[in-house]
Amino acid sequence: MAKAKLLSGKEVSAAVYSDLEQRIARLKAQHISPGLAVILVGDDPASQSYVRSKTRRFEKLGLFSETLRYPADMTEDELLAKISELNNDNRFHGILVQLPLPAHIAEEKVIFAIAPEKDVDGFHPVSLGLLASGNPSFISCTPKGILRILDHYGIETGGKHLVVCGRSNIVGRPISILTSLKADFGNATVTVCHSRTQNMADFARQADILIAALGQPEMINGDFIKPGACVIDVGINRVPDPTREKGYRIVGDVKADEALAKADYLTPVPGGVGLMTVAMLVENTIEAAEKYLN
Ligand code: GUN
Numbered sequence: 559m560a561k562a563k564l565l566s567g568k569e570v571s572a573a574v575y576s577d578l579e580q581r582i583a584r585l586k587a588q589h590i591s592p593g594l595a596v597i598l599v600g601d602d603p604a605s606q607s608y609v610r611s612k613t614r615r616f617e618k619l620g621l622f623s624e625t626l627r628y629p630a631d632m633t634e635d636e637l638l639a640k641i642s643e644l645n646n647d648n649r650f651h652g653i654l655v656q657l658p659l660p661a662h663i664a665e666e667k668v669i670f671a672i673a674p675e676k677d678v679d680g681f682h683p684v685s686l687g688l689l690a691s692g693n694p695s696f697i698s699c700t701p702k703g704i705l706r707i708l709d710h711y712g713i714e715t716g717g718k719h720l721v722v723c724g725r726s727n728i729v730g731r732p733i734s735i736l737t738s739l740k741a742d743f744g745n746a747t748v749t750v751c752h753s754r755t756q757n758m759a760d761f762a763r764q765a766d767i768l769i770a771a772l773g774q775p776e777m778i779n780g781d782f783i784k785p786g787a788c789v790i791d792v793g794i795n796r797v798p799d800p801t802r803e804k805g806y807r808i809v810g811d812v813k814a815d816e817a818l819a820k821a822d823y824l825t826p827v828p829g830g831v832g833l834m835t836v837a838m839l840v841e842n843t844i845e846a847a848e849k850y851l852n
Contacts, residue, residue: 562821567833570710574837581844582619592847593622595650600630604796605656615836634663638671645673651846652678678842681727690735696842701733703834704769704790705743707825713788716745721762723778724771725752729792733769770811780816788823792831
């Protein structure tokens with residue numbers, strides 16, 4: 559029996575876009591057109607789909623974006639040269655390199671090459687260092703989106719036990735830092751679980767707020783969830799499903815029916831955190847462009 563309230567990424571992202579309208583108008587009044595360059599290397603179908611949803615949103619809002627597509631055998635030097643060019647191209651206020659990159663390209667080198675003032679993904683060590691020290695910075699889009707959902711629905715983090723399952727640089731690491739900061743959206747007691755954690759369910763079951771960011775389809779079942787918890791499902795996993803036209807369906811890291819029966823709050827997949835990642839990318843790009851306002 560469903561018990562949990564669904565935390566709608568559609569509702570929260572709509573509120574974000576509505577708030578951004580005035581900021582976009584102000585930029586346009588000063589002839590600043592916020593621009594995003596997206597680099598997509600290779601032909602991973604999931605990455606292509608993520609990039610499409612990002613650039614479509616820019617289009618819908620009348621914002622400028624350009625997707626630069628390259629074959630999977632592009633060299634690291636070619637990619638670094640392209641980033642250097644984009645760093646100096648004033649049409650672009652933000653640069654996003656869609657991850658993962660092909661194995662022969664060092665992701666770290668590529669991320670380091672992006673000018674920190676254009677790092678709208680918040681992956682650069684300058685951005686992460688500012689974030690970790692509680693200073694203003696670009697906050698990576700998925701963690702920022704999670705905080706925005708909690709804020710929208712009035713779910714406080716202060717004093718709560720927040721358990722993050724996953725320690726990726728994109729989600730687990732930054733969200734664990736953010737929520738433990740002495741800040742409005744922080745002050746949680748944070749536990750980070752990962753692939754080497756023994757008995758993850760024992761930790762997860764202690765969470766008032768559980769963030770599932772493992773990339774493991776439906777791994778977080780009812781045994782991981784404390785009754786009344788708030789469960790944030792970050793997973794976007796494609797699992798084979800011959801009954802679907804595309805041959806697959808999307809599931810989260812959380813077993814939704816079991817979570818719905820136990821938790822008080824759950825973000826749906828799709829329609830939850832994924833929509834917020836796009837909204838926060840738009841917000842970060844607007845923020846990058848606003849540095850040029852008089
Ligand atoms: N791959 C998975 N999530 C993301 C993201 O938020 N940004 C980029 N650049 N790549 C990703």
